[in-house]
Amino acid sequence: xxxxxxxxAGLLKPSETLSLTCxxxxxxxxxxxxxxxxxxxxxxxxxxxxxxxxxxxxYNPSLKxxxxxxxxxxxxxxSLKLNSMTAADTAVYYCARRQVRTDWFDPWGQGTPVxxxx
Amino acid sequence: xxxxxSPATLSLSPGERATLSCRASQSVSGSLAWYQQKPGQAPRxxxxxxxxxxTGIPARFSGSGSGTDFTLTISSLEPExxxxxxxxxxxxxxxxxxxxxxxxxx
Numbered sequence: 428x429x430x431x432x433x434x435x436a437g438l439l440k441p442s443e444t445l446s447l448t449c450x451x452x453x454x455x456x457x458x459x460x461x462x463x464x465x466x467x468x469x470x471x472x473x474x475x476x477x478x479x480x481x482x483x484x485x486y487n488p489s490l491k492x493x494x495x496x497x498x499x500x501x502x503x504x505x506s507l508k509l510n511s512m513t514a515a516d517t518a519v520y521y522c523a524r525r526q527v528r529t530d531w532f533d534p535w536g537q538g539t540p541v542x543x544x545x
Numbered sequence: 546x547x548x549x550x551s552p553a554t555l556s557l558s559p560g561e562r563a564t565l566s567c568r569a570s571q572s573v574s575g576s577l578a579w580y581q582q583k584p585g586q587a588p589r590x591x592x593x594x595x596x597x598x599x600t601g602i603p604a605r606f607s608g609s610g611s612g613t614d615f616t617l618t619i620s621s622l623e624p625e626x627x628x629x630x631x632x633x634x635x636x637x638x639x640x641x642x643x644x645x646x647x648x649x650x651x
Contacts, residue, residue, distance in 0.1 A: 462640075471631065471642055471643070471644045471645055472580075472588065472631055472633070472642040473642070474639070474640035474641065474642070485638045487639065488639070521587055521588075529576075529593070530575040530576045530578065530593075530633075530634070530635035530640070531576065531578035531590055531593040531633065532578075532580075532588075532590065532633075533589075533590035533593075533599060534590075535587035535588055535589070536587065537587060538587050
């Protein structure tokens with residue numbers, strides 16, 4: 428059963444770049460899509476983007492100009508970069524798996540709280 | 546597509562039935578899923594394809610609906626069910642979540 432573990436810097440200054448990585452343990456990596464989702468404090472969930480099993484990426488239009496999702500299949504890892512961070516990007520960031528030909532996310536990583544503050 | 550969830554808060558006692566609604570602004574072309582989130586935890590998939598229970602989810606959780614109207618029902622609330630519930634859909638290449646319904650203890 429796959430488990431996701433994520434890490435990255437949790438405190439950034441405005442204009443810096445967020446960098447998070449997620450590793451999938453205990454299951455197949457190459458045959459699935461991989462996703463980043465965030466949740467601002469006290470708010471709901473916002474899909475950031477996917478990297479598909481074939482390596483193509485799809486991003487939320489609201490973040491598309493600032494987001495890059497990549498993966499390293501040899502390490503069963505995928506990563507998120509979000510540049511030009513502002514206080515509005517303060518959130519808990521989650522990684523998740525989306526199986527091919529499905530529309531839902533399962534499982535999720537434990538979440539990484541990210542604060543943007545000068 | 547915008548998802549609206551109602552009520553925003555549902556105050557019930559253990560053993561009672563909970564009925565949560567998720568309404569889409571347009572017909573959902575993909576499938577609809579439901580998640581449970583407890584404080585300090587990541588969301589957990591409960592229901593996918595509107596009515597299929599995810600692995601390990603108790604039978605007291607059920608989902609129904611199609612088109613624009615979907616329902617999550619918890620037949621008899623257990624103490625561990627008090628949490629926030631989100632619906633989620635995909636249309637084209639955009640995934641969106643509803644704002645959530647909080648089920649709290651009356």
